[in-house]
Amino acid sequence: MADFEMRQISKKFGNVHALEKANFSANKGDIMGLLGENGAGKSTLVKVLCGVEKEDEGEVLLFGKKMLRRTPKEAMAEGVRVVHQELSLVSNATVSENLFMTEEEKPYRRKTIKELNKKAEALFKKFGVEDIDCTQYVRELPLAKCQKVEILKALAFEFDILVLDEATSALTEKDVEWLFELIRKLSKEGKIIIFISHRLQEINSICEQITIFRNGTSVCEAKKDELDTDQMVTLMLGRKIAGYYPEKAHSRKEEVLLHVENLRNGELTGVSFELHAGEILGIGGLSGQGQSELFEVLYGAKGAEGKIEIKGKECRLRSTASALKRGIALIPEDRGKQGLVLPMSVKENITLASLGKIRKGIFLSALKESQSVKKMIEKLQIKTDTPEVQVVTLSGGNQQKVVLAKQLLAEPDILLMYDITRGVDVGTKREMFNLMQEHCQEGKAILFFSTDTEELVHMCDSIYVMFEGRFKAHLQGDSMTEENIIRVSVGEAAV
Amino acid sequence: MRKRDYKRFIHITPDGKRTVVSFILLVLFLVVMYIVQPEIMKFSRIATITNGQLCLLLAGIGQTFVLLAGGIDLSIGGVICLSNSVAALYMPDSIPGMILMSILIVALGTGIGFFNGYIITRFNVQPFVVTFTVNYVLLGISLLILPIDGGNPPSRYVSALLHNFGQVSVSMIIVVLIVICWILIRRTRFVRNVYVVGCNEKAGFLNGIRVSQVKMLTFAISGGLAALAGLWRTAQLASGSPDAGDAMTMPSITISVIGGTSMAGGMGGAIGTIAGAYILRLIQDLLTFMGAKSFWSTVFQGVFLVVTVGVCSVIDMRKGGKKNG
Ligand SMILES: Nc1ncnc2c1ncn2[C@@H]1O[C@H](COP(=O)(O)OP(=O)(O)OP(=O)(O)O)[C@@H](O)[C@H]1O
Ligand SMILES: [Mg+2]
Numbered sequence: 001m002a003d004f005e006m007r008q009i010s011k012k013f014g015n016v017h018a019l020e021k022a023n024f025s026a027n028k029g030d031i032m033g034l035l036g037e038n039g040a041g042k043s044t045l046v047k048v049l050c051g052v053e054k055e056d057e058g059e060v061l062l063f064g065k066k067m068l069r070r071t072p073k074e075a076m077a078e079g080v081r082v083v084h085q086e087l088s089l090v091s092n093a094t095v096s097e098n099l100f101m102t103e104e105e106k107p108y109r110r111k112t113i114k115e116l117n118k119k120a121e122a123l124f125k126k127f128g129v130e131d132i133d134c135t136q137y138v139r140e141l142p143l144a145k146c147q148k149v150e151i152l153k154a155l156a157f158e159f160d161i162l163v164l165d166e167a168t169s170a171l172t173e174k175d176v177e178w179l180f181e182l183i184r185k186l187s188k189e190g191k192i193i194i195f196i197s198h199r200l201q202e203i204n205s206i207c208e209q210i211t212i213f214r215n216g217t218s219v220c221e222a223k224k225d226e227l228d229t230d231q232m233v234t235l236m237l238g239r240k241i242a243g244y245y246p247e248k249a250h251s252r253k254e255e256v257l258l259h260v261e262n263l264r265n266g267e268l269t270g271v272s273f274e275l276h277a278g279e280i281l282g283i284g285g286l287s288g289q290g291q292s293e294l295f296e297v298l299y300g301a302k303g304a305e306g307k308i309e310i311k312g313k314e315c316r317l318r319s320t321a322s323a324l325k326r327g328i329a330l331i332p333e334d335r336g337k338q339g340l341v342l343p344m345s346v347k348e349n350i351t352l353a354s355l356g357k358i359r360k361g362i363f364l365s366a367l368k369e370s371q372s373v374k375k376m377i378e379k380l381q382i383k384t385d386t387p388e389v390q391v392v393t394l395s396g397g398n399q400q401k402v403v404l405a406k407q408l409l410a411e412p413d414i415l416l417m418y419d420i421t422r423g424v425d426v427g428t429k430r431e432m433f434n435l436m437q438e439h440c441q442e443g444k445a446i447l448f449f450s451t452d453t454e455e456l457v458h459m460c461d462s463i464y465v466m467f468e469g470r471f472k473a474h475l476q477g478d479s480m481t482e483e484n485i486i487r488v489s490v491g492e493a494a495v
Numbered sequence: 496m497r498k499r500d501y502k503r504f505i506h507i508t509p510d511g512k513r514t515v516v517s518f519i520l521l522v523l524f525l526v527v528m529y530i531v532q533p534e535i536m537k538f539s540r541i542a543t544i545t546n547g548q549l550c551l552l553l554a555g556i557g558q559t560f561v562l563l564a565g566g567i568d569l570s571i572g573g574v575i576c577l578s579n580s581v582a583a584l585y586m587p588d589s590i591p592g593m594i595l596m597s598i599l600i601v602a603l604g605t606g607i608g609f610f611n612g613y614i615i616t617r618f619n620v621q622p623f624v625v626t627f628t629v630n631y632v633l634l635g636i637s638l639l640i641l642p643i644d645g646g647n648p649p650s651r652y653v654s655a656l657l658h659n660f661g662q663v664s665v666s667m668i669i670v671v672l673i674v675i676c677w678i679l680i681r682r683t684r685f686v687r688n689v690y691v692v693g694c695n696e697k698a699g700f701l702n703g704i705r706v707s708q709v710k711m712l713t714f715a716i717s718g719g720l721a722a723l724a725g726l727w728r729t730a731q732l733a734s735g736s737p738d739a740g741d742a743m744t745m746p747s748i749t750i751s752v753i754g755g756t757s758m759a760g761g762m763g764g765a766i767g768t769i770a771g772a773y774i775l776r777l778i779q780d781l782l783t784f785m786g787a788k789s790f791w792s793t794v795f796q797g798v799f800l801v802v803t804v805g806v807c808s809v810i811d812m813r814k815g816g817k818k819n820g
Pocket of ligand 2: 042043044085165395396397
């Protein structure tokens with residue numbers, strides 16, 4: 001018998017079987033990779049383990065003892081620590097307050113702020129964290145750092161099992177390295193690590209064992225060496241896929257859709273470029289070098305000096321509404337807070353940015369609405385019971401698909417994409433890439449920021465690498481390599 | 496498969512569920528009331544109750560709009576007072592005059608609402624603070640133009656609004672019209688945007704919704720409806736009072752919330768508010784019937800509020816409908 005076992009776990013939400021007699025086991029010191037397509041039930045398994053959801057059937061054993069896990073707090077006491085897929089930090093509290101919010105013995109509010117900060121600093125030192133100020137408010141931190149704080153929050157106390165549910169999806173590459181180092185150390189100390197990710201290189205480089213989930217049950221448990229990447233993907237999706245990237249379409253035309261000259265504000269220090277019809281223009285660089293700022297400026301959400309010309313006409317983008325009217329749409333960084341209205345239905349979210357198109361007189365046409373929604377759900381294979389369910393109930397990857405569906409439905413000429421493949425499975429990624437090419441073949445254009453350099457190299461016509469608020473290099477043709485992107489990202493010259 | 500399709504067909508939205516809860520409560524109260532006082536189900540009795548509650552109901556619907564967009568309007572009482580005073584003093588005794596005066600008063604209320612909304616969105620002040628202050632100013636103006644209760648609205652105005660077509664009162668027709676209007680405008684882009692802004696303002700903004708405009712409009716609607724409520728009150732009391740309407744503000748929130756509208760915004764709807772208005776009245780009647788002292792009514796309303804809010808949040812939790820920042 002294994003040290004940790006989840007046996008025959010079933011969980012139903014309404015009509016949806018999120019888990020159906022799922023088994024999962026691991027031993028002390030294991031780094032167990034958990035794979036599966038979007039909506040396979042990975043996060044649900046984790047939620048059951050940590051007491052957020054109660055299983056309908058099944059039991060969980062740790063070192064032969066049954067775990068009760070009636071509440072998340074009890075699960076923590078029983079040795080489970082989880083970094084959830086969706087961030088759960090309190091944005092109006094400081095980093096150190098967030099770190100020790102779950103402390104058991106003494107309520108954190110009795111501690112003085114100073115003591116808390118001291119503790120936080122000690123924790124940072126222990127785990128080698130230097131780039132976060134523990135007195136800062138969480139709302140001021142970029143997503144990548146929030147993710148890091150979330151991980152540290154889990155590490156702050158004793159545990160036997162650590163679950164990382166797509167905890168690397170928002171991390172920078174350097175931080176991923178940092179995390180892997182740490183995981184290896186923890187595994188040597190005999191902890192059980194469960195690592196969930198859609199990035200197969202990560203799984204390959206860190207995990208020794210893997211479990212693959214499909215439709216709520218485990219379909220494979222194996223040592224990593226027994227499977228190659230293609231086999232993993234086939235097992236995950238239940239079918240083969242033809243390559244991870246489509247052939248380059250080369251649909252770039254001469255017509256210029258967007259001309260930007262010398263954009264400057266607090267974080268941008270002079271950005272100029274041209275975006276042609278039919279082009280996928282890549283933007284690389286470490287996140288936090290001004291990419292999100294640039295997108296927000298182009299989307300009218302923030303102001304900047306400089307010149308913006310859309311289809312040859314100079315314009316001032318005063319609001320997001322005016323940007324949308326001129327055919328610019330944005331897929332933002334944080335889907336939960338910026339992209340989606342979580343308590344509203346899938347349907348209402350998909351049509352959110354194109355209500356003008358489904359109008360009939362002054363009313364919204366229910367028929368047109370459900371038709372367009374149905375079309376998008378099929379096109380992107382969004383896994384939802386009905387379009388009426390609330391978006392929060394969808395799995396993380398499917399929520400991301402809803403964000404994309406919403407913007408594609410609005411049919412913008414220029415689509416600004418901020419890391420759209422975050423938390424999306426390989427099969428769906430492939431679909432998304434196809435949709436991107438389709439979009440460009442219609443003479444529209446995409447500005448594509450991604451933290452995944454491989455994606456950039458395979459998808460883009462050319463790539464700008466951003467460093468300290470400006471474009472440091474323009475990589476074209478043969479110089480468009482992953483190595484060059486990384487070199488320029490850290491301030492070196494391309495070769 | 497068939498069972499599943501059936502389920503799809505009767506799928507009720509979370510907003511729908513909240514409304515259903517308020518109607519279940521209404522039915523419960525009606526049953527209790529019917530047992531102790533069978534005449535409650537008589538048409539004439541319903542007409543009387545509706546006449547009595549219409550002022551609050553109109554105010555409550557306005558409040559619902561504001562709450563849905565995530566705000567709160569504490570100036571409703573003030574607008575009612577002002578509208579009531581002006582109408583009681585200056586309502587002319589000719590039909591075109593009456594219509595013109597009513598339109599003017601509603602425009603005044605709408606304007607006040609716009610002003611609230613403008614200050615709130617332009618200077619980014621808490622709705623609570625702005626409307627609270629504006630309320631006092633409005634009460635002051637009312638007292639200025641009508642220092643003591645009085646005024647004498649033309650009797651034709653009063654009898655027109657309190658008219659009965661057979662058994663059906665004007666107020667009942669108005670309630671039916673409100674229901675129809677709500678069902679229609681629920682399908683407009685504007686109301687959809689109101690819900691979005693109430694749920695997640697930031698996402699609304701990033702999807703091209705002019706958030707300030709939407710908020711401003713909800714306050715304007717609230718102001719306009721409050722002015723209408725004042726007009727109704729003038730007919731109902733056949734006189735004006737510079738300060739009595741101030742007591743309408745809190746109940747307008749109460750009935751919205753009993754009707755399933757969330758004070759955090761983005762959840763609920765006006766149909767529930769109608770149920771809320773009747774429930775409030777039934778609570779009062781029931782307690783009067785039992786001979787309880789009047790403060791019990793207040794206590795009971797409070798208890799009730801807690802219960803409905805509790806039930807609604809249980810529904811939300813079960814649907815995983817937690818809100819974000
Ligand atoms: N609270 C809920 N209500 C209804 N359905 C739910 C709820 N939570 C999860 N589901 C459904 O359960 C299924 C499994 O979801 P889960 O979040 O576990 O997927 P996942 O494997 O983590 O996917 P991803 O890789 O996209 O994060 C999905 O189809 C989802 O819609
Ligand atoms: Mg998940």
